[in-house]
Amino acid sequence: MQEQLGFDFGAMPKKLVRVTPSKLSTWADCPRRFRMAYVDRPTPPRGGAWAHNTLGAVVHNALKALFDLPAERRTPEQAVAQLHRQWKNDGFRDAEQAAVYRGRAEGWVRDYVGGLDTSIEPLGIERWVSTPTARIVAEGRVDRIDLREGELVIVDYKTGRHALSADDARGSQALALYALAARRTLRKPCRRVELHHLPTGAVAVWEHTDESLARHVSRAEEAADEIGLAADTLAAGGDPEILYPPRTGNQCTWCDFRRSCPEGQQAAPTLDPWALLAP
Incomplete structure (x- = not known):
């Protein structure tokens, strides 16, 4: 219709691909893992919690909660209190091991906040x-x-x-x-x-x-082009096993979708959920 009226707008602009660093990292690590995380519906079952991930999440949440407080309350002691409120034992061997790492994390946030000027408001x-x-x-x-x-x-x-x-x-x-x-x-x-x-x-x-x-x-745009091409080809009837091949290696040990990937199971041994904690 637009051409009949004498207008020529050329080709439609290509839709921008929305990406996060997590998506790009997952694609670079393993296209099959990317497919299972972001394409397959329903999503395949994920593995259980890893203790090192729990530790990191708790520390992040404690620092977020600290900065949600008024500046005068952002003390090292309050940081430790927030850590206790956020704490979880997910992925640790037992309560005794969790207590050891909780004690380490207490020291981390206490020392970190003690060295900050917490009167300054982050944007x-x-x-x-x-x-x-x-x-x-x-x-x-x-x-x-x-x-x-x-x-x-x-x-x-x-x-x-x-x-x-x-x-x-x-x-x-x-x-x-x-x-x-x-x-x-x-x-x-x-x-x-x-x-x-x-x-x-x-x-x-x-x-x-x-x-x-x-x-x-x-580099991000190049990866996004690959992601978009795989998605378009899949929608056109492409084979997901070819479009999203496994990329095996040590990372298969801690992959969330290990149970759904025979190649990953063969490539790396099974580890205990607390194996990646610092000794």
Whole structure:
């Protein structure tokens, strides 16, 4: 009809693919895992809780709850109290082991909060941010967004057993996409990203440039193109086993969908749910 009236609008613009760092990471790790997590309906049954994930989630939730309090109540003691309120024993061997790691986590949050200026109000706590690029909409939830000297700073809490470096901050696609999305959502410049490793108290920092952010976006767009092509081909009748092949390796040990993946079961041994805790 539009052509009959003399209008030529050209081809319809390609729909932007919505991605989160978690989706991109899952696709890079294993397309089959991506399919089971984001495509298959109903979703295949997931495995049980992992103790190290429980530990990380509790610490994140405790710090969120702390910053929800008025500034004068954000004390190390209150951080520990919030940790106790959030605590779960999911994935731990028994109550005794859970108590040991709860004690460690108490020390982490006490020391961490003791070194913060908690009178400063973050611009975002567990804040959802989003930005379009030429081919994707990158979005996600940021642990904390600070405002320092007129610029946004992305803060990501980590509780893993290994200390982190500036290379980890530089190479993190998630942090780079959060920086871009926060910049657009909050309308302020954002270049600095930080990984706060609570077990060691170390802070890994990277200052992005427009060029380094563009490189991360380019890689994210390439992955999104692959994700979109697989989805379109599947909708056209493609074979899901070919479009979403397993990518096996050590990561199969802790995959949520291990029970539904024979290749993953063969590739790596079964571990106890507490095996990935720091010794």
